[in-house]
Amino acid sequence: MRVGITYDLRSWYIDRGYSMEDTAEFDKQETIDAIDNALVRMGFETEQIGNCFQLMSALSSDKRWDLVFNIAEGLYGDGRESVVPALLDQYRIPYVFSGPVVLGVSLNKYLSRLIVSAAGVPVSPGMLVSCLDDIKKCNLQFPLFIKPVSEGTGKGITEKSLVRSWKELRERAGFVLSRFNQPALVEEYLPGKEFTVGVIGSGSKAVAIGGMEIECRDNLPYSVETKENYQIFCKYTPLEGVYEEECKTLALSAWNAIGGVDGGRVDLRVDVNGKMCFIEVNPLAGLHPVHSDLPILANMNGINFQSLIEMIMRSALERNNLKLPAPIT
Ligand SMILES: Nc1ncnc2c1ncn2[C@@H]1O[C@H](COP(=O)(O)OP(=O)(O)OP(=O)(O)O)[C@@H](O)[C@H]1O
Ligand SMILES: [Mg+2]
Structure with a gap:
């Protein structure tokens, strides 16, 4: 084939x-x-x-x-x-x-929040700022976190994304609007633990294969800088214990609500009251065998890169009514 x-x-x-x-x-x-x-x-x-x-x-x-x-x-x-x-x-x-609609909707974090929250997955209270005037309608509780609505790999996210005052909110929203030429998603800051969970498969056959906790030095966000230097800035710990069931259940609910197929990741973070909230879903998760989150967390959970790709492929083949090639003899 x-x-x-x-x-x-x-x-x-x-x-x-x-x-x-x-x-x-x-x-x-x-x-x-x-x-x-x-x-x-x-x-x-x-x-x-x-x-x-x-x-x-x-x-x-x-x-x-x-x-x-x-x-x-x-x-x-x-x-x-x-x-x-x-x-x-x-x-x-x-x-x-995933197909074009799932990828488009997942890239837009405002739309994906609407979809997963309608399925009962908690999200941090948030709003979309499409022009600076929208800030006047903000009734969210500071501190807030601001990011471009449709970026990935931590683009547009730095320590300045965490804002504590109206002045900082206006400045950062202005920066996101002009620098990225797209609306800013403003959310109440989630101060608790952060997790990313790997999901393989589609619909009723989707499985949460495991996850990891991400801790960044000095409470930095998991941004493009911290990701690229994760050996210095980040500590990854396998997801186990009290948070495991909750993370896996929420990740699967979010995955199925959005309609992800074959494999990806769901990012979660705990709010000020200890409630686990959805941050975003990644239906095109990075696949660098050593440095990307999905292969890293898969490895932590006993799934090496080869097995990860095989699991993803088996899901895609089954969805498309295709068969694995006969083993080479
Ligand atoms: N509401 C929030 N409260 C606290 N921290 C947040 C919030 N939203 C995002 N973050 C921080 O910013 C990081 C990046 O956010 P997010 O996952 O939305 O961006 P991304 O660029 O799409 O990431 P990825 O590389 O996973 O595609 C999160 O991992 C988290 O550390
Ligand atoms: Mg993310």
Whole structure:
């Protein structure tokens, strides 16, 4: 079976003059190679297709695959993660991970909060600030936390995201609006423990495989800087004990409410009263075999990278009525 891999390679864009910030969510060649190797070990014939531009060119040259393993984050706009799956849908090529609507809605943290809270998953009280005038309607309890509504990998998140006064709120909202050219999501600050939970599968077959607690030095947020230097700034501990059941149940509820498939992560944090709240869902979770949260937490829970990719693939194959290749004899 021919499996194509779609991805945004950071160096491809850097070579073409894109900035480090524009490409912060993009992957390294070693991530693509690790996925490719895992697929080959499962018996698939693979092809590294590349990003949406390279996919469009391959499709116009009549290339086709039985399945595409898609981790392309996309470049611009709030539908950027949806471009590759939407294109593949038009060619009726099945793919691993969620479709365009789930990816679009999950990238927008305001919309995903609405969906999961309607399913009973607690969220921190929050509001959307689309222009500075919206701040006048804010009746949230300080301290607050502000982030761009549709970014990932901790973009736009620094220690200044935590605001304690109206002045700081106005300044930071102004920064997010102008710097990221999109609304700011303002939430009541969640001061408690933070967890990220891995989910594999879809619908009634989805399983929370485990999670980890994330503690950042000096109470820093888990931002692009802390993530990139996690060995210095962060401590990861396997999710176990009193929080385990609650985290897994909430992660699964959020995952199913949003309609995630095959695999991903749900981020959670405890509020001022000890209640576990949803932060966001990641249906395209990072897959660097050593440095990304999902492989790290999977490993902590006895699932190595190969097994993780196999579990994700089994879910995608089953959803698409496809079969595993026969073992190589
Ligand atoms: N309401 C909040 N209260 C306290 N901390 C928060 C809140 N929202 C976000 N954070 C902090 O900011 C970090 C990044 O937030 P979030 O997960 O929404 O961003 P992201 O860029 O999409 O992350 P990812 O890299 O997981 O895609 C969280 O892991 C957490 O440390
Ligand atoms: Mg997150």
